[in-house]
Amino acid sequence: ETGVTQTPRHLVMGMTNKKSLKCEQHLGHNAMxxxxxxxxxxxxxxxxxxxxxxxxxxxxxxxxxPECPNSSHLFLHLHTLQPEDSALYLCASSRQTLxxxxxxxxxxxxxxxxxxxx
Amino acid sequence: SQQGEEDPQALxxxxxxxxxxxxxxxxxxxxxxxxxxxxxxxxxxxxxxxxNEREKHSGRLRxxxxxxxxxxxxxxTASRAADTASYFCATDAAxxxxxxxxxxxxxxxxxx
Numbered sequence: 354e355t356g357v358t359q360t361p362r363h364l365v366m367g368m369t370n371k372k373s374l375k376c377e378q379h380l381g382h383n384a385m386x387x388x389x390x391x392x393x394x395x396x397x398x399x400x401x402x403x404x405x406x407x408x409x410x411x412x413x414x415x416x417x418x419p420e421c422p423n424s425s426h427l428f429l430h431l432h433t434l435q436p437e438d439s440a441l442y443l444c445a446s447s448r449q450t451l452x453x454x455x456x457x458x459x460x461x462x463x464x465x466x467x468x469x470x471x
Numbered sequence: 472s473q474q475g476e477e478d479p480q481a482l483x484x485x486x487x488x489x490x491x492x493x494x495x496x497x498x499x500x501x502x503x504x505x506x507x508x509x510x511x512x513x514x515x516x517x518x519x520x521x522x523n524e525r526e527k528h529s530g531r532l533r534x535x536x537x538x539x540x541x542x543x544x545x546x547x548t549a550s551r552a553a554d555t556a557s558y559f560c561a562t563d564a565a566x567x568x569x570x571x572x573x574x575x576x577x578x579x580x581x582x583x
Binding site: 457467 | 501502504506511512513514515516519521559568569570571572573574575576
């Protein structure tokens with residue numbers, strides 16, 4: 354176990370549904386990330402939160418809406434998704450420091466949510 | 472085009488053999504990281520090597536970094552069936568303080 358949990362592990366939804374993915378980290382980290390992993394494609398960064406403030410929105414469609422209520426929790430709200438949004442959604446966290454910055458330390462990943470959009 | 476690209480795309484070896492995977496990148500970096508992913512699961516961090524380091528070890532893992540060639544290699548010695556996984560390199564993208572860019576990965580299969 355990496356100390357990062359994600360729920361649900363599997364989700365099947367229709368294109369008109371609204372659902373949310375949840376991520377929780379128990380590591381005392383101050384940065385959290387959402388990634389999308391599709392078949393045959395590199396891992397894609399979606400959103401970055403540092404100290405509960407969104408610092409990166411990697412040209413993600415508005416049907417994906419992140420929320421970070423505190424440094425331990427991260428949500429990804431989904432609405433009116435498309436079949437091409439079917440993928441493994443991974444949450445990660447890391448520790449940002451003044452000396453290492455955001456990218457100078459390892460990221461800890463959750464097990465992912467396998468999303469299927471019908 | 473992506474920052475990091477692993478080579479080969481797939482590698483199949485026998486238990487006990489060594490496995491070497493390579494990563495090439497295009498722009499200057501501060502750090503390079505290697506991760507492992509078992510099928511359909513999250514990624515697990517293996518090693519982080521900084522741009523001023525040339526080699527790093529962790530157990531059966533050895534990572535090298537050649538900034539002049541913009542390349543890195545991951546060596547797994549005395550491989551085991553449990554090493555079967557996909558291996559990714561990740562680099563910090565030039566001009567960004569927040570983005571790690573991952574390659575498509577090398578799928579390693581270790582046959583018992």
